[in-house]
Amino acid sequence: MSTNNMIGNAVCWNITNICNRNCQYCFRELNENAQSLETNLGILNNLKEIGIKKITFSGGEPFIYPYIINLMAKAKEYGMTVNVVTNGSLLKEDNVEYYLQYVDKVSFSCDSPRRYINDQIGRGEDSYDHIKEIIPHIRKYYDKDRLLIDINTVVTYDPDGLYRELDYMIDAIRNELLNNSINKWKIIRFYPLRGKAKDNKNKFYVPDEKFIEIKKEYETDSEYLKIDVRNFDSLDNNVIVSPCGIIKVSRDGEEIPILDLKPAKRMEEGANRVQ
Ligand code: SF4
Secondary structure: OOOOHHHOOOEEEEEOOOOOOOOOOOOOOOOOOOOOOOHHHHHHHHHOOOOEEEEEEEEHHHHHOOOOOHHHHHHOOOOOOEEEEEEEOOOOOHHHHOOOOOOEEEEEEEEOOOOOHHHHHHHOOOOHHHHHHHHHHHHOOOOOOOOOOEEEEEEEOOOOOOOOHHHHHHHHHHHHHHHHOOOOOEEOOOOOOOOHHHHHHHHHHHHHHHHHHHHHHEEEOOOOOOEEEEEEEHHHOEEEEEOOOEEEEEOOOEEEEEEEEEEEHHOOOOEEOOO
16 A cells, blocks of 8 residues: 555644643653644645645644644645644633634543543543533634534443443533534544553453444434544544654554654655655
């Protein structure tokens, strides 16, 4: 398969490895640092050159990267669709209009509405409450035709059945979030790809049979609330750009580096494939 066929036209760009939360199943790259604005503008230009039409900025927490707005503005100038996945903590009433001005879809990472669970998993006790509070402010500036809002939930194993966070989440979405025009609820199977997620695999891994049950129980294309239950196979199709500017594709829990997009590398003919 050619490099271009492997990459397609959409990437998830992990713009920084820094986060202000400490989730126990996080798989962000811990060994790569964010690049300067100049380098990232070069990387963005190279993404345009290889035919990328959609960028999802992620991290770490993407709004921690100080030049995220510059990159989003440039991506828009290039005619790209701009999405962002965020824990929402840095979005405030007085900055949402600014931070989301170039964004087509914002996906909030949120696994439970319950404070003590959010505290236990490392999301931060007030993480759901903050998202619930900030979404109506977003809707004051951007309606559903201008900006899509998704909720992303990582589903982790619950061997004792002591709590079923998906049930708490669906109630919270229906009763507290849905009237702000939520586009979709994405339930994503825990993926022990790297970092803490790999270290904590035994604690959080959802067995195949359990995942099939969850998919059967929750997935729906209803007009009222679309619920998309995703296995990590679908993440395998997600091509990522790592914080240091390398395109990687994951296969069977391993990441394959495909292309180094840093401007200096791209300038050397033939030196852009990672060995
Ligand atoms: S899962 Fe997201 S919010 Fe949690 S530590 Fe990782 S990057 Fe931060």
